[in-house]
Amino acid sequence: MLAYSLSEIWSILIMQGFSGLSLFSVLLLMALGLAVIFGQMGVVNLAHGEFMALGAYTVYLSSQLTEAYAPGFAPYYFVFAIGIAFCVAALVGGLVEWGMMRFLYKRPLDTLLATWGLSLIMQQAFRSIFGAREVTPTLPEWLMGSFKPTETIDIPINGVFVMALSLLLTAGVTLFMFRSRIGLRTRATVQNRAMSEAVGINTGLIDRFTFALGCGIAGVAGAAFTTIGSTGPDSGSRYIVDTFLVVVFGGSASMLGTIVSALGIAQTQSISEFFLEGTMGKVTTLMAIVFILMIRPKGLFPSKVRS
Amino acid sequence: MNAMLKVQDLTVRYGQSEVIHSASFQAAKGEILAIMGRNGMGKTTLLKSLIGVIGAASGSVQVDGKEVLDMAPHRRVRSGMAYVPQGRMIFSTLSVWENLVSGAPGAVEKSTFDEIFSLFPVLFDMRKRKGGNLSGGQQQQLAIGRALITNPKVLILDEPTEGIQPSIIKDIARALREIRRIRDLTIVVSEQVVSFMMDVCDRVLVIDRGNFIHEDTRANVDADKVKRLLAV
Numbered sequence: 001m002l003a004y005s006l007s008e009i010w011s012i013l014i015m016q017g018f019s020g021l022s023l024f025s026v027l028l029l030m031a032l033g034l035a036v037i038f039g040q041m042g043v044v045n046l047a048h049g050e051f052m053a054l055g056a057y058t059v060y061l062s063s064q065l066t067e068a069y070a071p072g073f074a075p076y077y078f079v080f081a082i083g084i085a086f087c088v089a090a091l092v093g094g095l096v097e098w099g100m101m102r103f104l105y106k107r108p109l110d111t112l113l114a115t116w117g118l119s120l121i122m123q124q125a126f127r128s129i130f131g132a133r134e135v136t137p138t139l140p141e142w143l144m145g146s147f148k149p150t151e152t153i154d155i156p157i158n159g160v161f162v163m164a165l166s167l168l169l170t171a172g173v174t175l176f177m178f179r180s181r182i183g184l185r186t187r188a189t190v191q192n193r194a195m196s197e198a199v200g201i202n203t204g205l206i207d208r209f210t211f212a213l214g215c216g217i218a219g220v221a222g223a224a225f226t227t228i229g230s231t232g233p234d235s236g237s238r239y240i241v242d243t244f245l246v247v248v249f250g251g252s253a254s255m256l257g258t259i260v261s262a263l264g265i266a267q268t269q270s271i272s273e274f275f276l277e278g279t280m281g282k283v284t285t286l287m288a289i290v291f292i293l294m295i296r297p298k299g300l301f302p303s304k305v306r307s
Numbered sequence: 308m309n310a311m312l313k314v315q316d317l318t319v320r321y322g323q324s325e326v327i328h329s330a331s332f333q334a335a336k337g338e339i340l341a342i343m344g345r346n347g348m349g350k351t352t353l354l355k356s357l358i359g360v361i362g363a364a365s366g367s368v369q370v371d372g373k374e375v376l377d378m379a380p381h382r383r384v385r386s387g388m389a390y391v392p393q394g395r396m397i398f399s400t401l402s403v404w405e406n407l408v409s410g411a412p413g414a415v416e417k418s419t420f421d422e423i424f425s426l427f428p429v430l431f432d433m434r435k436r437k438g439g440n441l442s443g444g445q446q447q448q449l450a451i452g453r454a455l456i457t458n459p460k461v462l463i464l465d466e467p468t469e470g471i472q473p474s475i476i477k478d479i480a481r482a483l484r485e486i487r488r489i490r491d492l493t494i495v496v497s498e499q500v501v502s503f504m505m506d507v508c509d510r511v512l513v514i515d516r517g518n519f520i521h522e523d524t525r526a527n528v529d530a531d532k533v534k535r536l537l538a539v
Contacts, residue, residue, distance in 0.1 A: 188398050188409045194360050195396045199410030200384035200457055 011152040012274060020270030022159040022228060025166040028262040029224055030239050031246040032170055033217030035258045038247055041190070041210055043101065044108065046115040048243065049236025050122035051093060051215040055085035055222025056231035057130055063137030075140045082165070085223040086216040093215025097208045105207070119237065126233040134230035143227055158227040165224050169217065174255050186210050249289050251299030260300055265289070310369075311336040311493040312357075312461045317366035319349075319356045319517075326352045327517045329366070334461070334510075339487055339494040341508035343501075345537055349517040350497035351393055354465045357495070358390040359383050371460055384410060389459035393466045393497075395446040397453070399439025403430055406438045406449055411456050422489060423452040426482050444475030451482065455490075462486070464496040468503050480506045501534050513537070 004012065030052060037045050062081035066073050096118065104111045139158070146156040177183035189196040189206045197203050218236075225231065246265055250257030265285060273281030296302070310333035319327035327349050334340040344350045355361040357368055359380040368376045375383045384390075398406050407423065407430070408415055424431040427448040433441060438449060447467055454462055464483075468476045480503055487494060498504050504511055511528055513521035513536045521536055523529070 184401070184405055184409060187401060187405075191398045191400060192396055194380075195392065195398070196409070197380035198358050198360055198384070198390045198392065199453055200381050200412065201410055202379075202381045204379075 008152070011150070013271070014153055016271045016274045017267065018155055018159065020267040021163055022156075023270055024263050024266035025159075025162040026221060026225055026228070026239065027242055027246050027266050028166045028170060028259060029162075029221035030218060030243040031250075031258050031262050032166075032173055032255075033214040033221065034243050035214075035247050035250070035255065036173070036217065037211055037214035038244070041105075041207060042108070043105070043211070044112050044115065044244075045211075045214070046112060046240065047096075047119035047122060048115075048214070048218055049238070049240040050119045050126075051089045051218035051236070052222040052225060052239065053126060053231060053233065053236035054092060054122065055089050055219030056226045056235060057126060057135075057222070058085040058088045058219065059223045059226045060130070060135050060137045060231060067138060074138070075142065078137075078140050078143065081137075082220055082223040085219040087219075089219025089222070090212040090216030093218075094208055094212035096215070097211035101211060102204065102207060123233045123237070130233070132233065134232040134235070136230040137226050139227060162224045162227055165220070169220055170255070170259060173213075173217065177255065182206070182209060245286075245289060249293065249299055251301040254299065254301035257299055257301030309335055311338075311371055312495065313367070313369040313372075314357070315367040315369075317353070317356060317368065318364045319352055319361060320364045321352075325364075325517065327356065327363075330514075330517070330519060332512055332519065334493045334495055336460075336493055337487060337491040338510065339483065339496065339508045341504040341511045342495065342497045342514055343499065343504060343511055343533060343537060344497070344514035345499070348514050350514055351465055352517075353514065354390070354463050354495070354497055355392075357463055358388055360390075381410075384457055384459070385412065387460035389454035389457055389462050391447075391450045391454050391462070391464040391467060393469060395443070395450040397438040397441075397446050397449050399437065401438055402435055403438055403441070403449055404434040406453050407434075407456055410453065415456055419456060419458065423455055426455075426485060427452055444471050444478070447471055447475070447479060448482070451479070451486075455486065458490075459492060461493045461495065464494065466497055466499065468498065468500050476500070476503060477506075483507050499537060501530055501537070504533070505530060 030048070034045065034048050037043050037048065059081040062077055062084055066077040100114055101111070104114055143158050143161055146154050148154055177187065185196070185201045185206050188201060189203045193203050225235070242265065246262045247258060249265065250261030268285045268288060269281055272284045276284065312334040315331045317327055317330045318325060330353060342350055342353065352361060356363045359378060363376060366376065367374060370387045373386055375386050375388065378386065398409060401409065429445055430449055430452050433445065438446065441449060467479055471479065483494060484507055486492065496508065505525065505528070508525055510524050511522070511533065512519050513533060515536070
């Protein structure tokens, strides 16, 4: 520690803090989709990371098509590609729910196995279609570069973009869940499926919608991911453990918990990884989570009402 | 009798075990029918099979002449049934208002809300409070209000007095009579409390081990006999 001056430590903390915010953004986007599926439906979707990769590959494909057929559209394509990534991932998610998940809701262990199998199938499909090498879409100019608020601090624009996107999407999903009729029905179905049916809610349709929405959000996470890293067939699986950690730590049905948990984990990891070594940083984060979960087994923000 | 609810030869099984044996009964429009029986005699199973939460092995359930047995519960609700389960089962993390509108197919008319809030004024006062933070009696009122939001033709209530304090039980009895008066709907209520049954119902059926063993209209009902049939 004594090797750094006070101003250097300050700059390091800001830079690592921002690096933590970038990690927070990706974790938040991933966890948001997973919180919708795991938190709302109780389904452990081990293929969630692959839906993120699907979104990333969709952006890559959009980039290739734009370059080949509409090069003049290149500065704008990325914004549309995010929407397309959402739609493609949501559509595939909806099909997966219809073709597989709906038969497994009462069998959680089978769900685990089935989604793991699905993740392997999707990874292989990515490998067969796009190759084993990692790919990167051509990003528009406005996403490149960085700005320097001081001489020693360098903030990358793509990091700011991902952060803004994740916050915007989180606000959108929260509004949707708490202000729309479908959101209300989703929350009711989460609480009591049989009773929801008995009050007139088509829970089968809600399940399909919820699963598709969660997968669509993972697709957006994938689109955001392409701005800070390259995409390979197993890119999604690298994030899946941390994402589950975020959702469980936050309290599985709490949107606020997901945000606070993603921020806490990302910042702890990012800052501790600088001052300790990478593995020790991860170990410190995990130990802190285990300790807090021992005190609060239902996560940071459990529900506080009579069941 | 012009039956609003017509149940014929309804048989319900849990695996190999038959719990309801070829049950048949009817309820007319505007009638309040009580189904009485001791614990474990099949009241809840019967009502759950009417709304479709439990599937029936065979038989027929018709609402206003329309067969609903093969329908999922949410479609039975659309066909005119509504269900207030034992133990209320309100959505505890949803607000009172959200609980009320959770099953509504579309926009709810103001008159429907006015009607529900005039029956249960406490629901309006507590409309922003979470359902799980209400007392048992308030939750029961909410569960009935939630069922009424879809403007049902047949209202099914499973032991609405269970775990409720006596003053609230009287309120619920008064509310059921008022609901029938305003909407002229058919009410099927399972109960063990004879005084409540005598207070609200037009006709009583006593169920024992999945069979109806006694039937009477309120005018002719022998309360002591019913109490004996309910005695353990």
